[in-house]
Amino acid sequence: MQNDEQVWRVLEAKSAEESEIYRKQLALLLERRQQLRQMFPVTQDTIELALQPAPAKHPESLHCDAQQTPVVPKQSFGLVAVSYNFKNLPALSEKTKEVAISLFDSLVGQRFNHFSQRGSKLLLNPSVIEFQDTMKELKKICADEPDSSFxxxxxxxxxxxxxGANEGSYVLFSETRLSSEEELVLTAIHERELAEMINDIPCKNKxxxxxLCQIQETKDRVDDDTETIHHRIHEQFFSQLYEQIVQLRLQGLPESGKRLPSNEKIHEKAVRTNPKLLNVIMVESCNVNTEAPVRANEERVSNFLLRFRDAFRGAAIIPELDKENGFEQGPRPSLFAKDVLKYVCKAIREDAAKHNALVHSEYKSQVRTRYEHAAEFQDITQTPSVLGAEHATDFGLxxxxxxxxxxxxxxxxxxSTLNSITLTWAAPVSSTEVPTVLGFHIQRRGFGRACADGAGEASVWKRAAAFQVLCYEDVARNGMVPPTTVxxxxxxxxxxYCFRVRARTAGGWGPFSPSTTGYRTQSxxxxxxxxxxxxxxxxxEGAKGIAKLMDKHKNAGAVQRYAAEILATMAMKGSSSVGGRNAGMGSLExxxxxxxxxxxxxxxKFKKDMHLQRQGCLLLGRLAGCSASWNRALQSIGSPSISSILQSIASRTECDYNSELTRTAAWALKQEQVGSVSLRQKPxxxxxxxxxxxxxxxxxxxRKAREGVRALARLVYxxxxxxxxxMAYVYNTRTGATFWELPQFAS
Structure with a gap:
């Protein structure tokens, strides 16, 4: 072969110059190649692949591979430090305490995020010494779990x-004084010290x-020698804090013995971009230079704190409704940091936009000139700043x-009707100690030709209706209640048919309820x-017999409808004689x-049943106009009164209320108010x-025409x-149109 000829040419060229030992080594090499070729045949593709240069492995490529797979730590630690009462600074809302406690309970709760209770702390109005001691304690606790999240x-x-010498931004606490730089240094924490505390936490992911950019003014009088103190952090505080953490990490890496895979020297860019060297995500509530936290809520608490609480209680999780997974006990999936970050940033921006829209609508409702409107109203914004997330590997919290x-x-x-069944169920009791229920899922199963598989056996459980699920925002923040009737x-x-139902939280579906007994559609x-x-x-039996049937079948809309129709006919017998099939019925007393x-x-109960509503209005109107005794009896009925019911029906203008019903209700209301003896609307x-x-x-x-139409409809549909x-449906044999139920004129 061509490769062998090249080897022999090299052998002949070197034979004159090299010793016998060299020729023997070259011959042994050729023999070894022949053996390997017999074991693994060489093709043209493998030759081309072997000639291609191998890609160099840089730290950036390792970073990209690591970024694709989120890190799931064994343990998570947390610190919630909130100050809202200050001796020398304006106080924040007292509701801040409740929100902070709720956030911390979500972190360490067994039913929520399951953080380490020993390694998680809640500080409310801490002093500077208490904050420092807590950070030192967390440093010791987290040292036992280095591959953890903080x-x-x-x-x-x-x-x-x-x-001056004390230049920089400071974190203030409940006892901080701004009278002088000396007092500020002793009662607050400098940004450099805060960076050291964060860097000293030995957790891998942070x-x-x-x-820190709350709106405040000092209560103490500011002297001339304290003009260097401004009551707001520096606009570059956030980026400088991140830079200091990077520098501290860069200084500490040689001591820890960590090296890059390519044995290159660790530099600042590598620390920033390689998550194996520094995996930290930082977020600041707003732009310090131009913004302040939005408090557009009833509690007057910063939306930044509220949205973090909501994120850890389930708002950061996007439910996958298409997956009808079963209920499984055991370890739960992790809540990832970038999901929390994405939700908080998006929700805060939307909160500011909603607040602006609300204020705009309030101004438009007032009589103001264009110049007054422009002078008094100014849009507010809140844009969280984020650092480190671009290069960080996602990790669990x-x-x-x-x-x-x-x-x-x-x-x-x-x-029930001919083709449908209406069900209801009791929702679980809501509590702050358990995750919020977002909705429900109902399934059906039965026997017979409509519910049997090809082998004639009982069918499997099937989805009976669309998921009755709302988002966390609608339930927890907007007060909406997931529907419990379908x-x-x-x-x-x-x-x-048999039915069962189950509830859902942000964490997934729960177990199904026991199966119901057979609920039957009408024949x-x-x-x-x-x-x-x-x-x-x-x-x-007269009216008493009808009352017994209505009480026995109180959930059957058809029975209630027919009963109201018969009673309306009996009410008309009080002043006129009715013959035919209804001749044996007595009048109502x-x-x-x-x-x-x-x-x-x-x-x-059956507000959508137009026929029942109209027959009920006819009954009430005829009784009200029948006699003074009936009028007094109707007025004695408790809440809701007859007049209020008739008034609500007569004033309805929705598309599901027809004009005939509203006219009948208006006539009945007039009869009830006037107390006329006449049974007719226009005597x-x-x-x-x-x-x-x-x-x-x-x-x-x-009547004969209606009977003919119904008979024809039963033949057509x-x-x-x-x-x-x-699923069963009704179709028109002539036009092919399909319906869920028979049309009203055919039922």
């Missing part, structure tokens, strides 16, 4: 000395959150909040049977007031026998089942 949130006042551990009670039946559509007619013949049963009860109350309750002259016969004939034709999802 989180510090420091919120207090700040000041600076503009020149997250530092600072808020404790665990995410746990999912619910206790199952809910089985869902309760509310009502209507499941697409069910087969006359079929029983096509049951609606006619219910109507006939109510009519027979009214004929045999004031002693039958309980059944009227039952109709009122049904109207309150007119008495009809002659011929006119009455014509009207009756027209009513008869209308058919029910089908989707073979992929098992």
């Amino acid at each position: 989180f510090m949130c420091l919120s207090t006042h700040g000041a600076r000395v503009t020149r 997250f530092i959150a600072l808020e 404790g665990e995410i909040p746990e999912p619910p551990t206790v199952s809910l009670a089985p869902p309760l039946f509310v009502s 209507t499941i559509f697409g069910l087969a007619t006359g079929t029983a 096509a013949t049951s609606t006619l049977d219910q109507h006939e049963a109510i009519r027979l009860a009214a004929t045999r 004031p002693t039958d007031l309980p059944v009227v109350i039952a109709v009122r309750n049904a109207m309150l 007119q002259r008495v009809l002659t026998e011929n006119e009455a016969a014509v009207r009756l004939q027209g009513l008869y034709r209308c 058919a029910q089908a089942i989707d073979p992929t999802t098992g």
Whole structure:
């Protein structure tokens, strides 16, 4: 081969110059190559690959590889230091204490982030000595777990000395005095000392959150010799603090014995960009030069502190609703630092924007000139500053909040139609000691052709409705309550289903509740049977028989609807005789007031049932205009009163309220207010026998027409089942249009 010929040419060229030993070594090398070629055949691809130069391994490439995989530490430590009461400085809101305690409880809580309780501290209004001693104690505790994470949130006042030997920014505490530089140095911490404290914490990963640019003015009178003290930290404080931490780390690396993989000399740029040398993320609440913390909340607490509390309680976690994972006990995933940072920065900026929008709307509601508006209103901003996150490897800060551990009670039946079932369930009791419940997930299963698989066995649990889940912001901050009632559509007619429900927190789904008993949809013949049963009860037992059926089937909207219709017919018999199928029914008396109350309750419960609402209004209007005794009986009904119910219906203008219903409610309200004896909305002259016969004939034709339309609809509309999802639906055999339920005129 070509390579062998090259070797022989080299051998011949060197034979004259080299000794016999050299030729023997070269021959042995050639023989060894032949053996290796037989064991591993050489192809053109492998030759080209071997000729390519190997890439150099620099610290930057190691950094990129490390950055792709977040670090999950064995332990996390935390320090929350908040000062809000000062002897010589303006006090902050007292609610700051509650927010700080809530943040710390979230960090060390077993149900939340599960930080180390021994290595986590809460300092409220600490002195400078107490803060220094706590940092020394944490240094000793964290030394036992070097591969750990450390989180510090420091919120207090700040000041600076503009020149001289004590120049720099200072962290102030509850007993700090600004009367002189000597007192300031003794009762506050210089930025250089703060950098040393942070650097001395031996944890591998650090997250530092600072808020030192509070608005304040000294209470003491400032003398001329203290003009060098300004009541706000330097605008370069944040970057200088980070630079000092980098320099301290650079000085301490040779002592720790750490080296770069390429054995290069460790320099400042390597410390900044290589997370294996320094993995720290720092965030400052706002731009010190132009901004101040926003306190656009009821507690008047800095949104910086509030948003960190929300982040550790679950707001920084984005729920994955598409994953219907089961409930699993055991170690929980980590809450990562960059997720917390991203949420806090975004939420703080949005808080400032919402505050500006609110103030704008308040100004627009007042009568002001354009110049007054421009002079009085100025937008506020709050832009957190971040350092170190660009090159840092993401790391864990404790665990995410746990999912619910206790199952809910089985869902309760509310009502059903031909193709749907409405359920409700009790939400767990909310508490600050457990993660906030964000929503629920309900599943269904049953037997029969609509719920069986291909083998005819019981089907698996399927999602019954969309996830009833809200975001953390809506639940915890905006006061919204996750819905606990749902209507499941697409069910087969006359079929029983079982249901179960589970709750969700930011940490995931909890266990499912026990399964319910079979809840059945209505059958096509049951609606006619219910109507006939109510009519027979009214004929045999009067209003008392209807009241029994309404109480027995209080969750069945169809029963309540038919009962209201029969009662409205019985109310009309008080002043006129009605023949036909309803001839055996008696009229309503004031002693039958309980059944009227039952109709009122049904109207309150089934507000979307237009037919029930209209029949209820007809019943109340006819009774109010029947006699003075009935009018007094209706007025004696407690809250909510009949007049308030009729008023709310008559004044509704939403799209789900038709004009016929509102006109009926307005007529009934007028009858209730006037107390007229007449049963008709517009009393007119008495009809002659011929006119009455014509009207009756027209009513008869209308009834026959409605019956014909319903019979035709039952032939046109058919029910089908989707073979992929098992959900039942109704379709028009002529047009192909599909519906979840039968149209109202066909039911």
